[in-house]
Amino acid sequence: MKIKNAVFLKSTKKPADFPAHGYPEFAFIGRSNVGKSSLINMVAGIRGLVKTGSRPGVTTMINFFVFNGGISIVDLPGFGYADLPNDLKKQFLPMIKNYIAARKTLRLAFVLIDIRRKPDDFERGMIENLTGKGIPAAIVATKCDKVTKGNRAKNAADICGELGIGEDSLFFSSAKTREGRNEILRLMDEFSARPKAGS
Ligand SMILES: Nc1nc2c(ncn2[C@@H]2O[C@H](COP(=O)(O)OP(=O)(O)OP(=O)(O)O)[C@@H](O)[C@H]2O)c(=O)[nH]1
Ligand SMILES: [Mg+2]
Numbered sequence: 774m775k776i777k778n779a780v781f782l783k784s785t786k787k788p789a790d791f792p793a794h795g796y797p798e799f800a801f802i803g804r805s806n807v808g809k810s811s812l813i814n815m816v817a818g819i820r821g822l823v824k825t826g827s828r829p830g831v832t833t834m835i836n837f838f839v840f841n842g843g844i845s846i847v848d849l850p851g852f853g854y855a856d857l858p859n860d861l862k863k864q865f866l867p868m869i870k871n872y873i874a875a876r877k878t879l880r881l882a883f884v885l886i887d888i889r890r891k892p893d894d895f896e897r898g899m900i901e902n903l904t905g906k907g908i909p910a911a912i913v914a915t916k917c918d919k920v921t922k923g924n925r926a927k928n929a930a931d932i933c934g935e936l937g938i939g940e941d942s943l944f945f946s947s948a949k950t951r952e953g954r955n956e957i958l959r960l961m962d963e964f965s966a967r968p969k970a971g972s
Contacts, residue, residue: 776816778840779819788875799961807851812885812948835847835850845878850865888915892935892936913945915948917947918952
């Protein structure tokens with residue numbers, strides 16, 4: 774798939790306000806600051822499409838975008854940063870869970886993990902939540918430009934070990950070098966064409 778255009782559609786917190794267009798949908802899920810919004814910009818090929826920032830908690834709403842007039846892309850708030858204001862922090866996890874529960878058009882979720890970290894209960898819980906609802910998850914290691922080749926291989930093995938997935942199931946990405954873009958686009962193509970699991 775080539776990206777011909779990518780537009781912002783709306784930001785909301787409530788399932789009642791989610792767009793009803795019915796396009797195959799792809800969501801980016803992960804901890805605050807893992808690089809969700811940057812990855813969407815990189816895949817879109819538009820630097821300022823989504824707001825990003827060095828402080829965690831930049832994305833506070835569920836943001837819907839449309840690629841090529843027929844693919845829905847969703848940027849979610851992150852989770853897991855202790856120093857966010859309390860009211861925001863408490864909203865994020867239910868917001869993500871309600872989104873997953875409500876969204877019948879969700880074909881595949883990209884679950885992002887910083888290549889320098891180990892997954893923990895948050896990532897495991899999200900993957901369980903998704904697969905429990907029949908939604909496939911693609912695990913994407915982010916910020917791969919920040920590690921040496923050796924550390925990348927070691928950290929990738931650790932991440933896969935922790936999550937109990939085969940090493941060829943982990944995708945590598947960098948918003949800086951654009952690594953991973955073609956694979957993410959290929960997954961979007963593949964899962965857009967497939968009927969949704971269970972339907
Ligand atoms: N070097 C490098 N920096 C990155 C990469 N991806 C994101 N960043 C930086 O990491 C910070 C967080 O990126 P965001 O894309 O805002 O992260 P997010 O997951 O959307 O964060 P929240 O919206 O707070 O949940 C920013 O300073 C980005 O420039 C990457 O691949 N490489
Ligand atoms: Mg963000």
